[in-house]
Amino acid sequence: MGFEDWIAEPLNWVFAVIALATVVSGFRVVTSPNVVHAALFLVAALAGTAALFLLLAAEFLAWVLVLVYIGAVIVLFLFGIMITRAPTGRDESNLDHKRRLPAALVSLALLALLLWGLISQWGDTTIDRITAGTPTTVLGEGLLGRFVFPFEVVGFVLLAALVGGITIARRDLSPAEEKEWESK
Amino acid sequence: MGVEVILNQFLILAAVLFVMGVYGLLVRRNAVMVLLAVELMLAAVNINLVAMEAFWQTTEALGQILAVFIITVAAAEVGIGLAIILLIFRNRRSANVDELDLMRW
Numbered sequence: 001m002g003f004e005d006w007i008a009e010p011l012n013w014v015f016a017v018i019a020l021a022t023v024v025s026g027f028r029v030v031t032s033p034n035v036v037h038a039a040l041f042l043v044a045a046l047a048g049t050a051a052l053f054l055l056l057a058a059e060f061l062a063w064v065l066v067l068v069y070i071g072a073v074i075v076l077f078l079f080g081i082m083i084t085r086a087p088t089g090r091d092e093s094n095l096d097h098k099r100r101l102p103a104a105l106v107s108l109a110l111l112a113l114l115l116w117g118l119i120s121q122w123g124d125t126t127i128d129r130i131t132a133g134t135p136t137t138v139l140g141e142g143l144l145g146r147f148v149f150p151f152e153v154v155g156f157v158l159l160a161a162l163v164g165g166i167t168i169a170r171r172d173l174s175p176a177e178e179k180e181w182e183s184k
Numbered sequence: 185m186g187v188e189v190i191l192n193q194f195l196i197l198a199a200v201l202f203v204m205g206v207y208g209l210l211v212r213r214n215a216v217m218v219l220l221a222v223e224l225m226l227a228a229v230n231i232n233l234v235a236m237e238a239f240w241q242t243t244e245a246l247g248q249i250l251a252v253f254i255i256t257v258a259a260a261e262v263g264i265g266l267a268i269i270l271l272i273f274r275n276r277r278s279a280n281v282d283e284l285d286l287m288r289w
Contacts, residue, residue, distance in 0.1 A: 005188055006188055006190065008188070009188040009189065011189055012188070012189060012193075015189070015193060015194075019193070019197045022197065022201065023197070023200055023201070023204075026200075026201050026204045026205075026224055027204055029204070029208065029220055029221070029224055030204050030205070030207050030208030030211065030212070030220075030221055030224070035214065035216065035217060038217060038220055039220060042220055042223060042224065045201070045224060045227065046223075046227055049227045049230065049231060052194065052197075052231055052234075053230075053231075053234055056194070056234050056235055056237075056238040057238060058234045058237070058238075058248050058251075060248070061230075061234060061248050061251055061252065061255075064252065064255060065230075065255065068255055068256075068259055069223075069227075069255070069259075072259065073223065073258070073259055073262050076262055076263065076266055077216065077219070077220060077262070077266070079266070080216045080219075080266040080269060080270065081216055083270055083273070084214075084215075084216060084269060084270065084273040084279040095212065095213060095214055095217065096211050096212060096213060097210075097211050097212075097213055097282070099211075100211050102210075103207055103210035103211040104207060104211075106206070106207075106210060107203045107204070107206050107207040107210070108203075110203050110206055111199060111200065111203040114199040114202070114203070115196060115199060118192055118195045118196060118199060119192065119196075122191050122192045122195065123192070124190060124192070125190065125191045125192065125239075126188060126189060126190055126191065127189045127190070127191050127235075127238050127239050130189060130238055134237075134245050134248060138243075138244065138245045139245055139248060139249060139252070141244075142244045142245060142246070142249045143249060143252065146244065147249055150253060154253055154256045154257065157256070157257060157260050158256065158259070158260050160260075161260035161261075161263050161264050162263070164264055164267070165263045165264055165266075165267040166267075168264070168267040168268060168270075168271050169266075169267040169270045169271060171274070
């Protein structure tokens, strides 16, 4: 299948635009000298991922991604950046290691390995039919039927993370404060 | 003529995102930035799962269910990770990963 056939498909136009936006913002996430910008570029990259999910007929997952990641996780990250006083200005020296070249080489080697594996395995295999959408019923029945045990375990993990997060991040009282607290 | 969407275009995009996450993981000093790179890698994995689900068309949408689990665990991971980073910052006045060499032999 040639490039003309590929680009003739309207879905692939949409894919090309989304993929370009996602890759560019993903690249800025790891290279931006400004930490707040990096977090906001992650929003763009995740929005691109959600758009890809819509393209792949996974509507429910797309909106879960928007709500959970863009709605909650990014806010957590911004709080983390503010609280830890990460260098928010253009202070590049404090943000990255000096040894960028070895890291880039390792990444490119990994990319080459992944590309070799993917291309030799899948080649030009097409996704035959992209359905109109996965009914959320299917996901719900799966989650509360066959996968009900993992579902409950994940719920427990979330509870443990909640309690653990509060316990870890809570500030211990100093002895003076503790005495004051007991005297009340 | 059917829809000419290649499976590999999604998988290669996911591979590129994953590799950028690896680069960020290696090159960033600030621990919050390292977590951001990890999130990028997890997003790449989710793209892989959903693309494979669209390819195999399992009746129970297994790939999407697995992606739901990954999103949930990633949210928990960010919460705990940021709490730990906060604690480290409070104790050491710095959240740079290369300065945390207390347990290095």
